[in-house]
Amino acid sequence: MSDKSEPWFSLRNVRYSRKGEHAIDNVHLLFPMMSGEFEYALPSDCSDQVMRLVHFLFSSINEDDEFDNENFQKLLGQLTDPEGLTMKSLIKDEFLAVDFMVYSAFKAHKAIDESLGKLPPVNLGLRTSLLILQRVLGSFQSVAILIKNSMYFDVNCLLRSIMEQIGHAHQIREAKNLEEIKSFKSTGSITPLKEVIPEAGRLYGVLSDYIHNNNIIWGVYIEGEEVPDGDGHRTYVVTRSGKRTKDCIVTFSYIIHAYLAVLSKIYSEHCAGIESSFVQVVSDCCDHIRKMKKDMADKYYREAEPAS
Known part of the structure; x- marks a missing residue:
């Protein structure tokens, strides 16, 4: 393929084998998700239907671990809704x-x-x-x-x-x-x-700044803001950032x-x-x-x- 051509298949259509002698450890495919009070992970190559079923399941369990089957059955009516939740809306290319x-x-x-x-x-x-x-x-x-x-x-x-x-x-x-x-x-x-x-x-030089915590990267994870009413300045550490x-x-x-x-x-x-x-x-x-x-x-x- 030339550098100007597009790949011949879409990554959104890739399904990874999870059984048999040629399967690999696919733990890296797991993507964190959340429904209500519950956090879980699904493979990023799973189908919309699988994702919706899991979402409906967790959405029908309350904080006391009681399962609301009536709500679950109601949600199942949205399983094939073309306007419903999709993997594409959740997982970036x-x-x-x-x-x-x-x-x-x-x-x-x-x-x-x-x-x-x-x-x-x-x-x-x-x-x-x-x-x-x-x-x-x-x-x-x-x-x-x-x-x-x-x-x-x-x-x-x-x-x-x-x-x-x-x-x-x-x-x-x-x-x-x-x-x-x-x-x-x-x-x-x-x-x-x-x-x-x-x-x-x-x-290697850029990455070494992180290993050695050189002051050149302090501003990458340390941020500050003025305290309301002008009473000083607060500094805090940013541990996670989708943008960075x-x-x-x-x-x-x-x-x-x-x-x-x-x-x-x-x-x-x-x-x-x-x-x-x-x-x-x-x-x-x-x-x-x-x-x-x-x-x-x-x-x-x-x-x-x-x-x-």
Whole structure:
């Protein structure tokens, strides 16, 4: 696909397998929701009908855990209402893109692992690199959950740790033995990572400000307001922000791109001659990353664009 073309399928039509040997841990798909006094989570790829049924169910339970079946039956009459609550009204496109990016990382790693399994024994560095990249998949799921809960500060701290691990995996993939692997320091892995994503240094610097709580980012989570009647000034900490988390989504897309880029180097160096779904998985993911960035720029960041 060219950069100008749209992805050939919609993320709103994607349904992820939850059973069988090819299913993955889909915990990152869960999206927080609320009905009345109850909070719960549903997969972000579930149907409108499933979401409405769960909403009706919780809406029919009072604070004493008593179920009002009459109210539930009444609500069921709205199950197919075209004007009713929809997943589209609740879940933003960029959240679906985050789910898809995590899923694509899982699929891409699986394709590499299966391809290498068809080769003669490979070096210890490559195997260790893939183990690190597999461990990172769990952190990707954590990032998706934090993003959906608007925990922007924690997302940035975790993304910085992930960057080091991806860089370290990139560093050691050609190591021949344990001594050589130990000679590499994960803290020095960002410079080599620039080989696959030029933005690595800048992103790492920004994310490090969160890890070290540098005063340059104090204004990001500390806000103040005048106390009513002019009696002083009150300062408070902002722990969650949907607006600021939008920046985390864009940063996350760069991290996913770095992850796929490292896997792509492994694929081209070792697996290019083996039939695999890897190329298609990466292509689909990158197409949707491009579309997400364009959509978010048009919707949220137009005021930041330079004047033409």
